[in-house]
Every structure is written in structure tokens, then in C-alpha cells.
Amino acid sequence: MNGVHDLGGMHDMGPIPLERGMPAFHANWERRMLGMMLAAMSGQRLNGDAFRFEIESLPPADYLRMSYFERWIPVLGALLVKNGSITPAELASGKAARRAGKAVKAAAPPVGRTPRSRREGAAAPRFTVGQQVRARNMNPVGHTRLPRYARGKLGTVVQDIGVAGFPDTHAHGQGDKPQHVYSVRFTARELWGDQAPPRDAVYIDLWDDYLESA
């Protein structure tokens, strides 16, 4: 989705908010939100890609206004409604419809992430280290981890990181589609034009399906 979360290369987002001491939390509710999110993610085996897609689906103005932990409040509720463990009415009222003696089983089968390395059925790697590749020009309306600023650009594969599930399908319950992920080097000039410093580069971790040979 070409959402506002895809921030790479945007201007005018202001100075970087630097704080001395840099506390991890600025309010106690942020602690609770973190703990709840982590507990629910593992306990309910929530889908991490779907989690990211929910965040990206927040209205753009809200996304920009909200803090990092604040975005999680509606997102956790939405994920739990989606997996059937709470109802919209319960979320709206803040009360369980009936007292639960124990954990309520999710109506939909939980879709967790399969173990990271060397999965069964992984697609063979289509690219090798040193190969020149082009990031595909694609604009899916669903979840994707191919940032806009890289689309259509030429890069070089510098590392085969191994196998991972494909976020574009996994976020939407369309399967894990395990495939290789590569670290791809793009020169700053390829990405940003001739004014960019001649030696600088951006390395992006990209799934096999995001690339084509060039």
C-alpha cells in the first residue's frame, strides 16, 4: 500500500526529536501497551505482517499524529476482533460479553509465523551475490515491504540472507510463500540523482519476488 508509513525519501518531517537520557517510556500506559501487545502477539500467535498492515491502514493523518505506542491501541483491538477472540461489541464497551472462565479460543485458526530459517518448500533463489537486479515497479494495495523509493531502481545483490515468509501474502492469510531475501545495494545516485554524494549507498533487504534480473 502506498501509505504514509512508507516514509523513505520524504522531506519536511521536521528536526529529529533528540532527548537527553532518552527514557524508554514517557507514560505508564506506554508500558502497559507494550506488555499487552507482546503478550497478545505470542499468546494469540498473531500474525506480525498483519499487525504491520493494520498500523499502515490507520488514517494517514492519525498515523502522523499518533505516537508509536498510541498506534498500537486501535491496532491490537482490531487484530483481536479479526481473529475472533473478542467481538466488536466487547471492544466498544470494554466489557466481556460473558465472563470467561479461561482463555477464549480464537474463532479463526491462528496464523503464526513459521520458523525463520530454511523452511520447507522454500522457492529456489533466483539471484546470486554480485548480480545486478532491478526492484520491480509495483504498487500493491495490500501489505508490502518494497519501499516506494526503491521501485524501478537498479541495485546489486550483496548478500543472500536466507529464507523468510513473504509479507505481501502472509499479511493477508494468503500463505507464507517462503523465499530468499537479499541485501541489495543501491547507490545514492541511482536512488536520488546526480546531486547525491558519489560514494554513498543504501542497502535494502528485499524478498526474491520484489526483484527482477537487470
Next chain:
Amino acid sequence: MDQNRREFLATAGALAAQPLIKTGDQEHHHDHHHDHDHQDVPSDPALRVKALESLLVEKGIVNRAEVDALIDRYEHQVGPRIGARVVAHAWVDPAFKQRLLTNATAAIAELGLGGAGDGATMAVENTPAVHNLVVCTLCSCYPWSLLGLPPVWYKSTAYRSRSVIDPRGVLREFGVEVPDAAEVRVWDSIAEQRYLVLPERPAGSEGMSEEALAALVSRDSMVGTAKVALAADGGRR
């Protein structure tokens, strides 16, 4: 998919996105016309989180002890001191440093560090010729098991947007000047691999113990937004 998403957003998502949870406030006045939406629940995040936690506890989805333990883990047990131990060890043990740069996941595991929470880790070395900077432009991916929770600046739209297009300007904002002759490498860590910057060992630290060296290593230096200096700067991030 899109239709499903729309239907979903029209119901649950919309409910969740708005502060609609009832407070049970018995003193709510009904002496006005109902020609606008009630805001029965405060939009204050603190109250919304409290309501959500009480619902999830009541439903048995989370329990408070588990939530407390997770908070304690990320607030008190995991943090940049872990990454600093890895860096200091690499500075004093060249063979370890080589293993770290070749296979950071395995090298960090040798020290009994890292592990759960992050996938594979890659270590990238700062030298006089190369300066590395880590970002996640799409969300805020960060090596939690080595550095703990990300700081606010790392999650900010300003850092996420500009790091890839103007890393030297971003570094200047942090007080780091990279010479024109050196290469800046930005790592947009948007997949499962996490990145640890191995900062340059400061000159004059030759006689220092590994423990003393680790104390010099700031969190920001392991993300690439600071250099390691001999004297702590008084408010090291």
C-alpha cells in the same frame, strides 16, 4: 482482499480506531439533543489502554503478571549494555571480531547474548573509510535483543524519512560529520535481519579493560548516529 479490508474497517477497525469505549459514567447528562456522536469514552490513551487491558484480562487473552514480566524484561533486563558487551569483546579479540563480521548471529550466541526476539543479526563495521547507519523506513525494526527498545528518535518520521535520502544531514544533526572521502552506508532494515553497527574503537583506549571499553559504547554508536569517545559526554544517549 480489499473488500474484506473495507468491510472490516467499517466495523471493528472503525470502532477500535475511535475512542468509543463506555466509561459507565452514571452522571452523564442527557439533556441535549442527540444530533451528534457521543464521545462516551475519553480519547486519552491512558484510559483507552486501561480499558483494553481490563477487557483482555477479563477475556483471558492476557494476564497482568505476564504483562508485568514483559515490561520488566524490556525496561530493565534488555538494553544497550548487551550490544556494548559484544562491541567491546570485538575490540579486544580480533578473532571474535572476524567471526562477528562473518556471522554475527553465531558470534553473539557464543557470548550467550542475543537470541529470542530477533532473527539473524548482521554486524557492520565503521572504519575511517565507511560509516554505517541503520534505519527502518517502513516501521521501526530494531535489534531489540541487543539494544532494547528503540529510542523515540529512531521511530520518528523525521529520522525514518531522511536517513535514506540525506544521511549526512541526519548525522550532522547528531553531531557526526563524515568526511566527503568516506562512504556512508545506510541499512534500511525492513526485513527480518537486524543490524548492529560496530563503531570504531576510540584512539587512546589501548590499555583499557574490556569492561571499561563496554562502558564507553553508547546505544547511538551501535545504530550509527554517534561515535565512541573516550570521555562520556555527560548525557550519553
